[in-house]
Amino acid sequence: MALLTVKFDLKKRVKLAQTVWFMYWFAVMAGVLVFSMGLFFKIELRKRSELMDNSESHLVPNLLILMGLLVCAVNALGGKICYDSLDPSKFSRWKSLLGAFLSGCVALNGLLLFTALLCFLTRIPLQFTLAEGLRNAVRFYKDTDTPGRCYMKRTVDLMQMEFRCCGSRDFRDWFEIQWVSNRYLDFSAKEVKDRIGSNVDSQYLMDGVPFSCCNPSSPRPCIQFHMTNNSAHYSYDHYTEELNVWRRGCSEALLSYYGGMMNTIGALVILVTLLEVGVTIGLQYIQSSLASLANPEDPESESEGWLLEKSVSETFTDITAKMNVSSSFEIPALTRVMFKGIFQDV
Amino acid sequence: MCIVPVHTESAEAVRLAQGLWLLSWLAVMCGAFVFSLGVYLKIELLRRAEVMENTEIHVVPNILLLVGLASMGTNWMASRVCQDSMDMSRFPRWKVLLLAWFAVAALLCCLLVAVVVLSYALQGRLEESLKIGLRNGIRFYKDTDVPGRCFQKETIDRLQIEFRCCGNNNYKDWFEVQWVSNRYLDLTSKDVKDRIRSNVDGRFLLDGVPFSCCNPASPRPCLQYQLTDNHAHFNYEYQTEELNLYARGCRQALTDYYMGLMNSTGPGVLSVILIQISVIVSLRYLQTAVEGAMALENPEDESVGYLLEKGLKETFEELKAKVLDMVKLAQVDPTTSEVSPEAQEAEKGDNATKTPSPPPAS
Numbered sequence: 001m002a003l004l005t006v007k008f009d010l011k012k013r014v015k016l017a018q019t020v021w022f023m024y025w026f027a028v029m030a031g032v033l034v035f036s037m038g039l040f041f042k043i044e045l046r047k048r049s050e051l052m053d054n055s056e057s058h059l060v061p062n063l064l065i066l067m068g069l070l071v072c073a074v075n076a077l078g079g080k081i082c083y084d085s086l087d088p089s090k091f092s093r094w095k096s097l098l099g100a101f102l103s104g105c106v107a108l109n110g111l112l113l114f115t116a117l118l119c120f121l122t123r124i125p126l127q128f129t130l131a132e133g134l135r136n137a138v139r140f141y142k143d144t145d146t147p148g149r150c151y152m153k154r155t156v157d158l159m160q161m162e163f164r165c166c167g168s169r170d171f172r173d174w175f176e177i178q179w180v181s182n183r184y185l186d187f188s189a190k191e192v193k194d195r196i197g198s199n200v201d202s203q204y205l206m207d208g209v210p211f212s213c214c215n216p217s218s219p220r221p222c223i224q225f226h227m228t229n230n231s232a233h234y235s236y237d238h239y240t241e242e243l244n245v246w247r248r249g250c251s252e253a254l255l256s257y258y259g260g261m262m263n264t265i266g267a268l269v270i271l272v273t274l275l276e277v278g279v280t281i282g283l284q285y286i287q288s289s290l291a292s293l294a295n296p297e298d299p300e301s302e303s304e305g306w307l308l309e310k311s312v313s314e315t316f317t318d319i320t321a322k323m324n325v326s327s328s329f330e331i332p333a334l335t336r337v338m339f340k341g342i343f344q345d346v
Numbered sequence: 347m348c349i350v351p352v353h354t355e356s357a358e359a360v361r362l363a364q365g366l367w368l369l370s371w372l373a374v375m376c377g378a379f380v381f382s383l384g385v386y387l388k389i390e391l392l393r394r395a396e397v398m399e400n401t402e403i404h405v406v407p408n409i410l411l412l413v414g415l416a417s418m419g420t421n422w423m424a425s426r427v428c429q430d431s432m433d434m435s436r437f438p439r440w441k442v443l444l445l446a447w448f449a450v451a452a453l454l455c456c457l458l459v460a461v462v463v464l465s466y467a468l469q470g471r472l473e474e475s476l477k478i479g480l481r482n483g484i485r486f487y488k489d490t491d492v493p494g495r496c497f498q499k500e501t502i503d504r505l506q507i508e509f510r511c512c513g514n515n516n517y518k519d520w521f522e523v524q525w526v527s528n529r530y531l532d533l534t535s536k537d538v539k540d541r542i543r544s545n546v547d548g549r550f551l552l553d554g555v556p557f558s559c560c561n562p563a564s565p566r567p568c569l570q571y572q573l574t575d576n577h578a579h580f581n582y583e584y585q586t587e588e589l590n591l592y593a594r595g596c597r598q599a600l601t602d603y604y605m606g607l608m609n610s611t612g613p614g615v616l617s618v619i620l621i622q623i624s625v626i627v628s629l630r631y632l633q634t635a636v637e638g639a640m641a642l643e644n645p646e647d648e649s650v651g652y653l654l655e656k657g658l659k660e661t662f663e664e665l666k667a668k669v670l671d672m673v674k675l676a677q678v679d680p681t682t683s684e685v686s687p688e689a690q691e692a693e694k695g696d697n698a699t700k701t702p703s704p705p706p707a708s
Contacts, residue, residue, distance in 0.1 A: 144565035157562030161507060184566050186580035211557040211568040216503035219490035220530050222557040224570075234532040 002306035008289040010300045016289070017085050020282035024079035027279050028072055030272040035068025037265050044261065048254070050155050052133035060115075060122045064265070067115050071272065074108055077101070078283055085286050098287045105280040112273040119266030123259045130251050134168040141210070142181040157212035165253035166213035166246040171227075173249075178203040179210060209245055218243040281307065359635050359651075360432060366628045367428040373421035373625050376618040380458075381414025383611050390607060394600065396501050399478035402471050406464055406608065410615075413457050417622065420451055424629055431636050438640075444633055451626050458619045465608040472604060476597045480514045487556070488527040503558040509603065511596035512559035517573075519595075524549040525556060555591060564589040627653065 008016070042061035049056060081098070084090035137156050143149040160166055167173030185192050185204055196202050207228040214222035223244050226232035289305035308315050388407035395401070427444070430436040483502045489495040506512055513519030531538050531550055541550050553574045560568035569590050572578035635651030654661045 150565070153565065154562045161562070180567050181565075184580055189580075211560040211570070212562060214557040216500045216507070216558060219496075219499065219527075221526050224557070234530055234535075 002304075003308040003311060005304050005306045006285065006289075008303050008305050013286070013289055013303070014086060016282065016305075017082050017286055020279060020286060021079055021082040023275070023279045023282060024075050024082055027075040027272075027275050028079065030275055031068050031071030031073075031075055033068075034071060034269060034272055035065055037268065038062070038064025038066075038068055041261065041265065044258070048159070050133075050152065051137050051159060051250075051254070052129045053136055055133070056129050057125060060118055060262075063115050063118065064269075067112060067269075070108060071112070071276065074105065075276075075279065078105070078279060082283065082286065085290060091290065095291075098283075102280065102284055102287065105276070105283070109273055109276050109280065112269060112276060116266045116269040116273060119262050119269060122262055123255065126258055127251075127255055130254050131168065134250050134254075135173075138168055138173055138179070139177050141177075141179045144181060145183065157210065159250060159254075160210070160212040160246070163250060163253040163257065164215075164246050165248045165250035166209060167249055168251050169249040170247065171209050171213055171245050174209045174213070175205065175207050178205060180204055180206075213245040215243055215246055220244070356639070359632070359639065362628065362632055362635065362651075363428045363431050366625070366632055367425050369621070369628060370421045370424040370428060370625055373618075373621050374418050374425070376621050377414050377417035377421060379414075379614065380410055380417065380618055383614065384408070384410030384412075384414055387607060387611070390604070394505070396498075397476060397479040397483050397505060397596075397600070398472075399475045399482070400471075402475065403468050403604070406461055406468065409457055409461050409464070413454055413461070416450070417454050417618075420447065420454065421622075421625060423447060424451075424625055427629065428632065431632055434640055437636055441637075444629075448626060448630070451622060455619055455622050455626075458615055458622070462612055462615055465612070469601065469605060473597060473601050476600050477514065480596055481519075484514060484519055484525070485523050487523070487525045490527065491529065503556065505596060505600075506556075506558040506592070509594075509596060509599040510561070510592050511594045511599035512555060512592040513595055514597050515595040516593070517555050517559055517591050520555040520559070521551065521553050524551060526550055526552075559591045561589055561592050566590065 038061045041064065042058060045052075045056055045058060045061065078101070081091075081094050081101070084094060137152055140146075140149045140152045141156055142153070144153050182204075187193065187196075192204065195204050195206065199205055206225065208225035209227065211222070211224060214224065223233055223236065223241075227245075228238055230237055284307060285305040288307075288309070289303045292305070293301050293303045310318070384407045387410065388404065391398070391401075391404060391407065423443075424447070427437075427440050427447075430440060483498050483505075486492070486495045486498040487502055488499070490499050528550075533539070533542075538550060541552065542548050545551055552571065554571035555573070557568070557570060560570065569579055569582065569587075573591075574584055576583050630653055631651040634653075634655075638650055656664070
């Protein structure tokens with residue numbers, strides 16, 4: 001017994017073919033959209049690859065680009081098949097390919113769903129990459145004379161201003177490293193010698209942050225240095241001061257930026273998957289309705305269209321039997337009985 | 347004498363009408379383009395309205411908005427005229443409106459030319475407006491507790507960061523105003539008292555700038571305070587230091603930005619003018635061709651389309667005579683009605699002196 005049969009006459013078949021043809025064109029544009037989203041994400045990752053230690057994984061954007069191209073190609077072909085389905089002479093050359101094409105479409109839908117899942121999960125590895133990359137970025141801030149790192153200062157400053165964040169976890173990250181280059185320190189001054197002598201690594205540490213941490217919304221001119229010393233500034237209490245510098249860490253800021261982008265892209269890929277499923281079902285109905293013509297010579301005769309030729313369990317056993325025959329792979333008898341038992345009542 | 351006569355057979359007239367229909371829809375889209383240009387320019391000007399003292403420059407986007415809307419309507423009407431021009435029964439109702447249409451379309455072209463001219467001419471006014479606006483912004487930078495001015499600091503900071511500029515003309519503008527609020531000054535400390543006493547107005551002036559002037563491209567952490575004191579910082583010479591702060595003044599930066607915006611829209615506006623002029627010319631040809639065809643007994647015969655019925659000089663003379671007649675009609679009319687019996691007697695005697703009553707306007 002076939003699954004979800006629908007009766008078709010010529011008018012209904014033509015309408016179905018036209019609708020599915022339209023949907024295929026939307027699906028081609030959806031493929032272009034997926035491709036461009038993959039490209040956009042790739043560019044965004046490249047823009048800030050310096051902050052991620054150049055070790056970020058480009059798997060997701062590459063996969064999106066590939067899927068976009070595949071979806072475009074497959075849907076263009078599907079649209080052509082739909083267009084030809086109205087003309088029996090043209091359709092006959094596609095008849096033999098149609099079965100393989102439809103199973104290819106089903107596989108493509110599965111891949112799209114997998115891509116969407118990856119989009120949502122990409123946040124996790126990105127978190128670790130960002131934490132590591134930003135820690136290094138903050139450490140190399142002062143190395144404006146080291147080849148390969150001379151633009152790190154500018155990159156970090158611009159990032160902190162754009163994303164309104166300070167430091168990797170928070171602004172105190174700047175207290176733990178030396179971010180003033182030795183070229184600008186007067187080693188004969190007592191204050192410098194004291195600071196360098198006060199820690200094991202002989203680093204010039206201070207309780208100050210770069211200017212890019214400053215918050216323009218603060219009512220008071222920015223306090224960058226001696227931040228933990230209340231008496232260094234008039235009417236200043238660093239425990240209650242909130243608006244002076246950005247409170248958020250850049251890890252969190254960048255993660256929420258990329259996370260939001262990925263969530264949007266993932267949602268759009270799911271929508272594209274739904275569209276793909278729709279066109280696959282439509283093409284299946286077209287194929288089955290044209291294959292089951294009551295009178296094969298007369299194109300105007302009635303026919304039936306279905307989703308699956310047999311019920312789900314029978315189709316499944318057919319597929320496994322085919323797999324057995326084609327690959328001479330022996331499924332244990334127990335597994336065969338198990339499959340039959342599971343799908344008996346479907 | 348006709349100017350550039352075009353012989354039109356019926357098929358050619360149809361082609362002209364079809365081509366003009368497409369052209370007028372293109373012109374409608376150009377009108378939409380001009381409108382959206384106006385919207386964009388207006389939004390950009392409004393975003394920085396806080397640092398502009400007057401809104402004279404807003405005349406450019408306002409004209410663009412007006413012309414965009416008007417040209418969309420005008421060209422849509424032209425496309426309707428085209429559609430009806432092939433139907434002899436529907437065309438006459440447009441005859442009356444066409445003269446007004448030509449006047450409006452010519453006016454739109456003139457307005458677009460005016461916009462291009464104005465966008466260059468108003469540069470000086472824009473600079474003046476920015477100079478005063480920025481001067482006020484810098485003066486009120488510290489007043490974050492005064493209602494109405496509490497966001498000046500944030501506005502100026504964000505402006506300096508976004509446009510990579512410092513102060514009005516350059517960073518030294520900050521040395522001349524007190525930009526640290528009295529709330530954050532310890533008025534008992536010696537340094538503060540010295541600085542306040544050092545000038546007539548009792549202001550706390552210092553040779554320092556806010557953090558938003560700092561240039562991220564500088565290889566050294568930003569030096570904001572004691573900028574003119576070479577000994578205050580190690581390995582520092584303020585006469586040769588270039589990268590520490592932004593070198594440009596915000597007035598120059600903003601003027602360059604807005605001039606760049608308006609210049610880049612120049613070619614677009616010029617091409618819209620060209621398209622509009624071609625629509626006007628084509629519609630004139632279509633109008634005269636169809637009217638000529640309507641006057642003929644056999645509509646399939648050739649009719650001649652033209653731009654002007656007579657030569658340029660003759661048309662000008664005719665127009666001048668018409669205008670003068672209308673002026674004289676306005677002058678003579680009240681007196682003619684009063685003295686009409688005597689005028690009739692005088693006319694019989696002397697035709698040369700009195701102006702005959704003008705024919706009704708056609």
